[in-house]
Amino acid sequence: MTSTPLVRRPLTQDWTLTAGAGPVPAAIEGRTITATVPGCVHVDLLAAQLIPDPYLDDNESLLAWIGRVDWTYRTRFTWSRGDRDRHDLVFDGLDTVARVELNGTTLIETANQHRSYRLPVDGLLVEGENDLVVRFTAPVPYANAQSLALGVRPRPYPLPYEAIRKSACNFGWDWGIATFTSGIWREVRLESWTSARLDRVLVDATPDGDGGVVTARVQIDRADAGAPLAVRLTVGGESATVPISAGEATVHVALDRVERWWPIGYGAQPLSDVAVELVHAGGVIDRTERRVGFRTVRWDTTADAEGTPFTLVVNDQPVFVKGVNWIPDDALPVRVDRARYRRRLEQAVEANLNLIRVWGGGIYENDDFYELCDELGLLTWQDFLFACAAYPEEEPLRSEIEAEAYENVARLAHHASLVLLTGNNENLWGFEDWDWKRRLDGKTWGAYYYYELFPRVIAEIAAHVPYAPGSPFSPGGQHPNAEEHGTMHLWEQWNRQDWLTYRDHRPRFVAEFGWQGPPAWSTLVRSISDAPLTPESPGMIVHQKAMEGNVKLTTGLVPHFRVPEDMESWHWAMQLNQAIAVRTALDHFRSWAPHTMGAIVWQLNDCWPVTSWAAIDGDERPKPLFYALRQSFAPRVITVQPRESGLAAVLGNDTDAAWEGHLRVRRLGLDGTVHAEETLPLSVAPRASATVPLPASVAVAGDAASEFLAADAHDARGFWFFAEARNSALTAAQFDLSVKTVPGGSEVTVTARSLIRDLTFLVDKLDPAAHAEEGLLTLLPGETATVRIRHRGALDAEALASPAVARSANQLVTS
Structure with missing residues (x-):
């Protein structure tokens, strides 16, 4: 008896899409559209230039009809009977309410985006051409009907996303557009096999001293109850094979030495390739692969005094x-x-x-x-x-x-x-x-x-x-x-x-x-064509999904900065306030x-593209x-924090090495004048933090509006400003700037001639593809910093130094 391996045949070609019942526009009604699989209706309509981009202006509302329309996907594929006697249609994902038909026979009706479907089609395939159809029911009316059938339940948004197993935010969220998608959103294929196939494979890698054990628990689907089968597990050059006489088996491989997998910042991430094979008559008839890492994990929830x-x-x-x-x-x-x-x-x-x-x-x-x-x-x-x-x-x-x-x-x-x-x-x-x-x-x-x-x-x-x-x-x-x-x-x-x-x-x-903030400027002006563009112009409101979002932006800004009058400064103020918050x-x-x-x-x-809580906007900027994330989550940080006894410097050391040395703390005037200075011993254990109470000489301001505190140790620095920026005597930022071309972009060197708070280069205004690797830089008078900017074209110093590009907190305090 010879082994016959399973064959997987993707069915991703030659699909078409047609609209069915629902409020279909005349330009689309009755039209056959080329479809992409995996894909969704929106992608196909966009490719055919039948709808505008839903992310621009108020096109979201113009395209809401898509979620109220039934859609049909269809393809034809050829098939001939070979030496495999079992055949399954496999859908890795259907979004969401669908009826699958093969050659006029209904195979299944589905209503779950979050699972796959395996459909035996042995008796339904025909020699030659086969007709495969997937009919999608409109998700919006379906969800509404299911809500009535199951009973209305509390939720924060109008449409009953809880009544359908579909991505909740597909119905809109306080940062998200409502798209109401339908489509074959993950791979579809025909799998043909004989004797048996792997059904469910569970793999676990467990460290054991210097070594480790990989375990595979395997379930199979058998067509031939008498076929002698075995499961082989291979990892790290070692293999183990066990017979599988019924529907499941467990197999282990022990390794004498393995390297532990660690989270980034704690060690390396070695991964081992694992192969699980189903063996029949000396040959492999099915196979799956995993990559595993050896580590232990738990969450300590042991109650303590607090x-x-x-x-x-x-x-x-x-x-x-x-x-x-x-x-x-x-x-x-x-x-x-x-x-x-x-x-x-x-x-x-x-x-x-x-x-x-x-x-x-x-x-x-x-x-x-x-x-x-x-x-x-x-x-x-x-x-x-x-x-x-x-x-x-x-x-x-x-x-x-x-x-x-x-x-x-x-x-x-x-x-x-x-x-x-x-x-x-x-x-x-x-x-x-x-x-x-x-x-x-x-x-x-x-x-x-x-x-x-x-x-x-x-x-x-x-x-x-x-x-x-x-x-x-x-x-x-x-x-x-x-x-x-x-x-x-x-x-x-x-x-x-x-x-x-x-x-x-x-x-x-x-x-x-x-905390919320608007997207990058180039993202904003690409997606919203309002003229004039203002915080409350129609497109801005469409692209602000939070309840009273703009009110909360303003309310959250005014304790710290005044609300700017011009749009670009408003944009910067809200971005900066988000970062500082x-x-x-x-x-x-x-x-x-x-x-x-x-x-x-x-x-x-x-x-x-939306005003939201994100650190990276919808155009990937x-x-x-x-x-702010990069700074606060740096391996070593110094922050100045209020404590019951006054101010303290808190040093966080998220490295494997002790942090030893001295902490230099200065109370400075905004012009850089040193009013008081202390040098304090510094000792922070690995993966630990230390709190250093600060003496009153540096921790208490003589004039809160014109003084601040800087705490330095090695390459880390923390600040404390005794007054909110809007109440401070902060002056306009003054600096010298030079640009040096380097591979992949430029290096911009800034030398401060005054205190500059949170200097950030909004370089996408000059080149939408440009990205500054550093931002939110605070420089004392006389200090220099170099920022690398990735970009394709040329950037000149004058453009980089312009007030619309070289942004700082200073601009939100001084007129």
Whole structure:
């Protein structure tokens, strides 16, 4: 008997798209459109130039009809009977409500974007041409109908995203466009096989002393009950083979020596290639591969005198989490490829981040995302896809969610970067504080999923992956957003309070907080054509999704800076205030380590051009907030913090080496005059922080409006300004600037002739592709700094020094 390997045939060619029932424009009705698979309706309509770009001006509202229309995808493919007798159509993702037909026979009706489908078609394929059709039902009316059938539940937005297993933010969010997509959004293929195939493969890599063990738990689908089969596991040049007589088997490979995988900043990220093969008659009939890293991970939630910590421990090393929240990187996620993932995640590395939280209102990202996080050492925290709403526990959602959970936990659990699965975003908090109990009036809200289903699934197939029922969450059963316990979300500052009140909190772990700011100038003017462009012009309001967003921007600015009258200065003021707000919070949180052991900023990225909380805008451009993240999350930092006894310098040392030396602290006038100076001993253990109380000679100002404090040690520096910028005597920035051409761009050298606060070059105004590697620079009179700027064309000194490009806080204080 000979072995016959499984064959995978992609079915991605020759698809067409047609509109069905719904409010279809006359120009599209009855038209056959070339379709891209994987893809979505919007991508195809854009390629055919049948719709305008939904990201420009108010095109979002012009295209809302797409989500109220049924769409049909169709292709024909040839097939001939060969030597394989089992054939499956496999859809890795259908978005969302679909009916799949082969040669006129309905194979399945689906309603879940977050899972795949395997459809046996042995008796339906015909010699020659086969007709494959996928008919999508419009998602908006479907969700509305399901909401009526399941019962209306609390949520923050009008459309009932909780009633359909589709990306919640696809219906719009306070930073996101509503696109209401439909489409075959992940790969479709025909798999042909004989005897057996691999069904589910679970791989776990566990360190053991200097060595390690790789375990594969394999389930197979058998066509021939009598065929002798075996499973072979290969890793690091070692193999083990076990027979598989029924439907499943477990195989181990022990390695004498392995290198540990570490988060970035804590060590290297060695990965091992793992092959799992199904063997029949001496040949391989199916095979899958994984890449694994050997590490241990746990979250320390042992109660202490101050509450309940939430401390990540990797390879027995506590890790201060420097994190960001992640949303889909494009509101049309099918356009995000591996190269785009890499660009975004490398920006995260550049910003000194070590963890990405994949938020529960988006999607389970493509495998490329998690593979790149493994390679880069970026830890991942993955929410199950539930956000800010009460979710029905009844059928048909109940079974769909169970299938979705099993599939995605199995897909992700082997990744070295994965350190936490979380049941939902803010639903535990919402149930307690957002008047849900009264409005639910006894209806289910999702507790079964968070407290029963997900823990059971993880215990069964991925017991090595930590789990929390929600974010925020208190491990000891306290209020889910209790400051003293577990994880906390802090949104009162943005919504109602000044950002200085971040300092009123000492949470154990901050899983969400943030501040808004507009996108880069070139992103703004590309996407909005208002004339004149103002903070309140129509396009600006369309691209501001937060409730009373502009009001909150202004309210949050005026305690610190006056509101500028011209648009470009308004843009800079709001970007700068966003950066300072988050920097202030991060410096404060980090100063309380190890009481506080992590902060996850909302948010890293945007999915379209919008005023939002992101550090990187929808056109992939970093905002000043990006530089704030980079500074506050640097391996070694000095910040000056208020304490009960006065001011203190807090030194954070997130390296493996002790930090020894002296701390130089000066109280200076804005003109650079030294009013007082102290030199203090400095000693910070590895992966630790130290607090140095400051003597009154430097900590108490003689004239708050015209004095500040600078604390220096080696290459780190912290500042304290005794007065808010708007109340200070800060003068116009004066500096000399020179430009030197270097490979890939320019080096700009700035020499300050006055105190300059938070100097940032908005170089995208000169070249939309340009990016300054440093920003938010504060220079004392006489100091020099060099900033590398990546760009393609030429940049001259006069243009770089112009007030619209060389921006500083000084410009928001002086006229």
